[in-house]
Amino acid sequence: MKGEVLGDVGLHMAETDNVVTAIDDLETGTEIPWGGTAIELQEDVEFGHKVALEPIQPGDVVRKYGEPIGEAVETIAPGEWVHTHNCESARGRGDRADAEVI
Amino acid sequence: MATFDGYPRPTGPAGVRNYVAVIPTSVAASAVADAIADRTVENVRSTPHQMGIDPPDGACEQIERTLSGIGQNPNVGAALVVALGTETIDADGIADAIAATGRNVETLTIREAGGTAAAVGTGVDHARELWDGIADARREERDASELVFGVECGGSDATSGIAANPAVGAACDRLVRDGGTASFSETPEFIGAEHLLAERCVDDEVRDRLLERVERRESAAQLMGVDLRGAQPTPGNQDGGLTTIEEKSLGAIVKGGTTPVRGIVEYAESLPVGGGLVLMDTPGYDIESVVGKVAGGAQIVAFTTGRGSTTGNPLAPVIKVTGNPKTADRLASNMDVNASTIIDGESIDAVGERIYETLLAVASGKRTAAEQRRLEEFAINELQPNELAELRGNA
Numbered sequence: 001m002k003g004e005v006l007g008d009v010g011l012h013m014a015e016t017d018n019v020v021t022a023i024d025d026l027e028t029g030t031e032i033p034w035g036g037t038a039i040e041l042q043e044d045v046e047f048g049h050k051v052a053l054e055p056i057q058p059g060d061v062v063r064k065y066g067e068p069i070g071e072a073v074e075t076i077a078p079g080e081w082v083h084t085h086n087c088e089s090a091r092g093r094g095d096r097a098d099a100e101v102i
Numbered sequence: 103m104a105t106f107d108g109y110p111r112p113t114g115p116a117g118v119r120n121y122v123a124v125i126p127t128s129v130a131a132s133a134v135a136d137a138i139a140d141r142t143v144e145n146v147r148s149t150p151h152q153m154g155i156d157p158p159d160g161a162c163e164q165i166e167r168t169l170s171g172i173g174q175n176p177n178v179g180a181a182l183v184v185a186l187g188t189e190t191i192d193a194d195g196i197a198d199a200i201a202a203t204g205r206n207v208e209t210l211t212i213r214e215a216g217g218t219a220a221a222v223g224t225g226v227d228h229a230r231e232l233w234d235g236i237a238d239a240r241r242e243e244r245d246a247s248e249l250v251f252g253v254e255c256g257g258s259d260a261t262s263g264i265a266a267n268p269a270v271g272a273a274c275d276r277l278v279r280d281g282g283t284a285s286f287s288e289t290p291e292f293i294g295a296e297h298l299l300a301e302r303c304v305d306d307e308v309r310d311r312l313l314e315r316v317e318r319r320e321s322a323a324q325l326m327g328v329d330l331r332g333a334q335p336t337p338g339n340q341d342g343g344l345t346t347i348e349e350k351s352l353g354a355i356v357k358g359g360t361t362p363v364r365g366i367v368e369y370a371e372s373l374p375v376g377g378g379l380v381l382m383d384t385p386g387y388d389i390e391s392v393v394g395k396v397a398g399g400a401q402i403v404a405f406t407t408g409r410g411s412t413t414g415n416p417l418a419p420v421i422k423v424t425g426n427p428k429t430a431d432r433l434a435s436n437m438d439v440n441a442s443t444i445i446d447g448e449s450i451d452a453v454g455e456r457i458y459e460t461l462l463a464v465a466s467g468k469r470t471a472a473e474q475r476r477l478e479e480f481a482i483n484e485l486q487p488n489e490l491a492e493l494r495g496n497a
Contacts, residue, residue: 013264048259048426067294067348069294070346087346089346
């Protein structure tokens with residue numbers, strides 16, 4: 001597998017990524033080793049979903065595969081689930097284009 | 103050298119299957135085409151679709167290109183074109199294009215035959231004769247460089263970008279190294295990853311064309327004032343852990359491997375044989391996208407899925423690859439390759455090797471799960487109003 005497996009529970013695809021992908025159904029409190037310490041899961045996270053490794057502010061780029069996959073729309077703390085509720089695409093946004101025109 | 107056992111054709115590369123294709127020109131002839139295929143022998147296959155009698159000009163041209171390409175696919179040894187007889191779509195033109203490649207072709211018009219029952223009767227006679235003409239074909243050893251490998255993903259989840267797609271990408275790299283062609287498509291799923299594809303284009307012309315195609319698909323969402331997030335990633339993709347189109351695209355493009363992008367062709371346009379990695383500009387709908395590549399000449403398709411897909415194609419074997427361990431288990435009878443072992447530590451290259459071996463075995467006659475179950479979906483991409491407006495603007 002490309003990337004680095006962290007503690008058998010998360011897959012970190014590239015060094016610059018601020019999220020990790022759960023490779024099992026993970027429960028609140030699960031620890032993911034990171035940066036010499038451990039990130040504690042703030043909520044249950046399903047297989048294939050992402051967890052923040054670092055604090056992410058609204059407007060910050062969320063990075064996976066070493067590439068931007070979207071922007072945070074809320075403050076996200078380490079150990080929180082990162083998905084459509086707190087991270088949005090920056091592309092294909094006809095809704096935003098309209099708002100800018102007006 | 104890698105080889106497969108295929109059916110030689112009068113022109114072009116060898117087929118991996120030996121079919122009589124029964125090709126309706128419109129939805130009005132689809133039921134008759136199905137009935138003819140059902141009542142003949144197993145190797146007579148129909149390609150029923152939903153297109154209407156009198157489509158607008160640009161759409162008509164795309165349908166004719168698709169159906170001609172389907173009849174010219176190396177897996178087709180002979181073809182029967184079936185029309186109601188009132189279509190704008192040129193049945194004779196399609197038959198002529200197929201005949202120009204040295205294949206036997208018949209046309210059948212339901213109106214002239216005297217109605218559906220009579221047309222089915224006459225059609226069965228034609229199909230039997232056409233089959234008799236190719237039934238003696240025997241496989242012979244051919245070079246892997248004759249293979250055109252279509253690559254598709256559907257029902258994606260987070261495992262698609264981690265396991266199944268990179269493994270299929272490794273198989274594409276192997277085939278390209280052996281002189282063959284690989285092709286992936288679904289332009290909406292280049293969005294957010296197009297800069298990585300652009301870097302790999304062989305020249306400025308290919309790069310500009312690729313970026314223009316991506317821009318066109320993305321601006322379609324903007325023109326309509328919609329948020330692409332409503333459709334991409336799909337709700338199912340989101341359940342599987344994919345948050346944005348960028349994330350989906352970055353995971354999707356790896357299914358084409360790592361070799362240079364040699365070109366990008368239109369929907370259903372002929373894919374060059376021995377052309378390396380060539381993209382096709384298609385929408386994101388799996389079935390239409392697979393049909394586009396089969397019309398472009400792909401003899402064989404790999405279809406990766408995370409959440410599960412059971413789809414096949416009437417004329418090209420579809421190899422199912424999943425990277426999701428639960429799908430590998432639940433849909434075991436619909437899957438051909440389990441790539442979820444990558445998550446447990448098997449290397450991407452090792453799984454890519456298994457996929458390449460499967461590709462050669464299927465090319466030589468081994469049946470895929472979809473073929474064993476006769477799963478044969480077929481649909482042609484229907485041009486949207488904005489695309490038709492654009493075509494008119496260019497005319």
